[in-house]
Amino acid sequence: MIRLQGIRKAFGKNEVLKGIDLTVDKGEVVAILGPSGSGKTTLLRCINYLEKPSDGEISIDEFAVNCRKPAKKDIHALRRKTAMVFQQYNLFRHKTALENVMEGLVVVKKLPKAEARQKSVELLEKVGLGDKLDAYPSQLSGGQQQRVGIARALALNPEVILFDEPTSALDPELVGEVLAVIRKIAKEGITMIIVTHEMSFAQEVANHIVFMEGGAVVEEGPPKTIFQSPKEERTRQFLARFTSDSAYSI
Amino acid sequence: MGAKFDIRYVFEYFVKLLPYIQISLFIVASSIVLGLVFGLLAAIPRLYRVPVLQRLSQVYASFFRGTPILIQLFLFYYGLPEVLKLIHIDVTRFPVLVFVILVYGLHSGAYVSEGIRAAVTAVDRGQVEAAYAVGMSGFKAFTRIVFPQALAIAVPILANLVIATLKDTSLAFTLGVMELTGKAQTLPTMSRHFIESYIALAAIYFIVSVVLERLFLLVERRMLKHERETGNADRVPLGKKWLKKRTNAGLALSKGGTRA
Ligand SMILES: Nc1ncnc2c1ncn2[C@@H]1O[C@H](COP(=O)(O)OP(=O)(O)OP(=O)(O)O)[C@@H](O)[C@H]1O
Ligand SMILES: [Mg+2]
Numbered sequence: 001m002i003r004l005q006g007i008r009k010a011f012g013k014n015e016v017l018k019g020i021d022l023t024v025d026k027g028e029v030v031a032i033l034g035p036s037g038s039g040k041t042t043l044l045r046c047i048n049y050l051e052k053p054s055d056g057e058i059s060i061d062e063f064a065v066n067c068r069k070p071a072k073k074d075i076h077a078l079r080r081k082t083a084m085v086f087q088q089y090n091l092f093r094h095k096t097a098l099e100n101v102m103e104g105l106v107v108v109k110k111l112p113k114a115e116a117r118q119k120s121v122e123l124l125e126k127v128g129l130g131d132k133l134d135a136y137p138s139q140l141s142g143g144q145q146q147r148v149g150i151a152r153a154l155a156l157n158p159e160v161i162l163f164d165e166p167t168s169a170l171d172p173e174l175v176g177e178v179l180a181v182i183r184k185i186a187k188e189g190i191t192m193i194i195v196t197h198e199m200s201f202a203q204e205v206a207n208h209i210v211f212m213e214g215g216a217v218v219e220e221g222p223p224k225t226i227f228q229s230p231k232e233e234r235t236r237q238f239l240a241r242f243t244s245d246s247a248y249s250i
Numbered sequence: 251m252g253a254k255f256d257i258r259y260v261f262e263y264f265v266k267l268l269p270y271i272q273i274s275l276f277i278v279a280s281s282i283v284l285g286l287v288f289g290l291l292a293a294i295p296r297l298y299r300v301p302v303l304q305r306l307s308q309v310y311a312s313f314f315r316g317t318p319i320l321i322q323l324f325l326f327y328y329g330l331p332e333v334l335k336l337i338h339i340d341v342t343r344f345p346v347l348v349f350v351i352l353v354y355g356l357h358s359g360a361y362v363s364e365g366i367r368a369a370v371t372a373v374d375r376g377q378v379e380a381a382y383a384v385g386m387s388g389f390k391a392f393t394r395i396v397f398p399q400a401l402a403i404a405v406p407i408l409a410n411l412v413i414a415t416l417k418d419t420s421l422a423f424t425l426g427v428m429e430l431t432g433k434a435q436t437l438p439t440m441s442r443h444f445i446e447s448y449i450a451l452a453a454i455y456f457i458v459s460v461v462l463e464r465l466f467l468l469v470e471r472r473m474l475k476h477e478r479e480t481g482n483a484d485r486v487p488l489g490k491k492w493l494k495k496r497t498n499a500g501l502a503l504s505k506g507g508t509r510a
Contacts, residue, residue: 050379076385084383090376094399094476104384107394136476156384 002160007056016042018215027189031202034212040195044162048082049075060159083153084162087169089145091137097148098133101155123151127181143174147181163194199242203227211235259446263437273429277419284355289362314360320421326353327425350422358415365407369400402473409466413459
């Protein structure tokens, strides 16, 4: 179980997260929605300390990090318990698909090379890239790179995988293949927190929807409630804009 | 002036100069090695923003980049022994080559430090974040992810530096070092065929430069094999972005002509 309590983050005087509380149960898929600039990315980055929260507590099961005075080893432990899939993929550019997946296993988890390799090949096959093991990121399409990114995250056996708009940098025709992979691993009971603008996807894969605005959680609940009968006016407005947007684009 | 032009002297002097390539290359190699050490030492405080050392490293880099190397040679060869005498260290009997290599080492170190800085900052910030997200320590992220990529970016910068240093060694003769240029000036003292000697000298520098350039190109190709593109629609923007960064790094570093 992942628990965020009173997470705050300010960039200079600009308070971007104003005390976020969030609980994610094991195996749950949480989708975070909200307008641009509402702090979704910042919140996700705080969970693995790519951004240092100014206050609050992050806990994963028994393990807890007090963001006021985090120990260096706690930050490392937190990062080893989480994995992230980036909007811009961020694959290691000088390493092949296989090496990208193996890297964490060999360097961080200290697995023997052969074992790491075998596990990585299996994962790449799972995301449909069994034939691209030796390709460098520069030789892969965005969709393929992002699938390698997902395999790299899965390899670490994390307690939670954090996705920051995993498909928003992709050409529309490549979105489907990445969503299909995420859908597949969601069914395996891996805990995930996904920031996304793909409303129908969120509705379909998430067990829990969080709507953020202005650095705070406005409303949260099961997809059915949030999408069909949101309590808050702001949620309603946001969703209405989205559904009308997509109506236009069709 | 000299004697009437006679092409046979060009060939004769060319052959006679060949053995002196060794000395010039020796100066280049030792000063580059020294320069890599100085450059790394100077780059670290700037990369990690160490308060006082950072300033010091900036002063060092701008001094050696901003003054002619000929003056640097004179300052160190004539000035350093005097300064050291004040603290009772006698270096007046050190071979001149020691001073020459020290100066070229410090000089190229200034460029190396800028090069390291430029190359490291040219590596996308997302690479470090991905390394952290995978669970690596700062040290591991640097040595396994940032440094190898920075090195590949730095190869063309290093190539420029090596070739520039080779050309700069032609000034070592002013302190009496018998390298290529020094020899080329003494060879025709009897025959007076100076022009022929200079033509032979230019040819040798040119050939050595071209060979070095080719070698570096091979190394660069090898190290950048991961950036070779193979006709795929949507990795082009990333590649372009990267290339742009790379040329920025190159621009910051490129050494202009001879700075005597
Ligand atoms: N490194 C930073 N320095 C200063 N301000 C920042 C930084 N990163 C984010 N911000 C600010 O924090 C606020 C929230 O940004 P964030 O990226 O978390 O929003 P978001 O909800 O992910 O938006 P989007 O949907 O556009 O991705 C914005 O106002 C942004 O300008
Ligand atoms: Mg964002």
